[in-house]
Amino acid sequence: MNQNIEKFIIKPGSKVNLKKFDTSYNGKLQKEEAKSELEIIHQKMSDMQYKIHAEKKQALLIVLQAMDAGGKDGTIRDVMYGFNPQGCKVKSFRAPNDVEINHDYLWRVHMVIPARGEIGILNRSHYGDVLVVRVHNLVPPKQWSKRYEHINNFEKMLTDEGVRVLKLFLHISKEEQRKRLYKRLENPLKHWKVDEADFEERKFWNDYVKAHEQMLEKCSKPWSPWYVIPGDKKWYRNLLVGQIITKTLEDMNPKMPKSTINVAKFKGQYQ
Ligand code: ATP
Ligand code: MG
Numbered sequence: 001m002n003q004n005i006e007k008f009i010i011k012p013g014s015k016v017n018l019k020k021f022d023t024s025y026n027g028k029l030q031k032e033e034a035k036s037e038l039e040i041i042h043q044k045m046s047d048m049q050y051k052i053h054a055e056k057k058q059a060l061l062i063v064l065q066a067m068d069a070g071g072k073d074g075t076i077r078d079v080m081y082g083f084n085p086q087g088c089k090v091k092s093f094r095a096p097n098d099v100e101i102n103h104d105y106l107w108r109v110h111m112v113i114p115a116r117g118e119i120g121i122l123n124r125s126h127y128g129d130v131l132v133v134r135v136h137n138l139v140p141p142k143q144w145s146k147r148y149e150h151i152n153n154f155e156k157m158l159t160d161e162g163v164r165v166l167k168l169f170l171h172i173s174k175e176e177q178r179k180r181l182y183k184r185l186e187n188p189l190k191h192w193k194v195d196e197a198d199f200e201e202r203k204f205w206n207d208y209v210k211a212h213e214q215m216l217e218k219c220s221k222p223w224s225p226w227y228v229i230p231g232d233k234k235w236y237r238n239l240l241v242g243q244i245i246t247k248t249l250e251d252m253n254p255k256m257p258k259s260t261i262n263v264a265k266f267k268g269q270y271q
Helices: 031-055 072-082 126-130 147-160 174-186 188-193 196-202 205-219 234-252 263-270
Strands: 059-066 088-092 119-123 163-171 226-230
Touching (some): 059 234, 072 088, 072 119, 072 234, 163 205, 163 234, 174 188, 226 234
């Protein structure tokens, strides 16, 4: 089933009002349909990753951002297992540690940018430095307000050097977040995951919405646009993310390198 994925892109330069997005959109699909479609997508992801790896000229960087309980972990688990773990690394970003805090905020991100031929997934990213940092004034506005431009330049440099930057904002409603946090409280196996900060941060929901809107407006660029993914229905989110990743890898159009041996000659010898 071919979804029109272009419509989930934030057009560079456009205004963003997150309230206008339907977080429970499901593409008129049924859950079972979407699940079997995802299996086909997994195969395609794997085939394309093989080519990217063989070509060794480009890398794919997948940036995942979302509110708490927005589904970053679930997306990584359910969608990314289409990839061969040998060529795929995941890095989760929390508040900077003692070493990181003494560097510029892009330092820790630059260190984990995937090498040519590889795929990298960022579970939270440099965007934390214009989200949580902005909401809680962890650095003065004079400082964080300059970061949008740094980030755009950084991502442009990566793009020019062969790293495709794919940015996905998993967008859930406030009500869906409430349900998910409550579910974690109900299930003893999920208690370890419950963090007081999640409930505290929820009080800043509107500030986070504003910060995300600014991020989407200022940093959706032709070379690395932001996608807003309807996130309330996990099965639809998974399918859409899988489709966008596949389409991006296809766009990258990796070319299989020529063999270094005379294949016909060896075939003759080993028949
Ligand atoms: P879940 O959605 O499952 O709770 P999570 O991504 O919130 O997962 P946690 O380890 O619970 O993972 O939280 C990471 C924390 O790190 C978040 O509270 C986030 O705000 C914080 N963080 C990320 N980047 C920065 C940053 N640059 N400065 C300060 N805090 C940050
Ligand atoms: Mg958390």
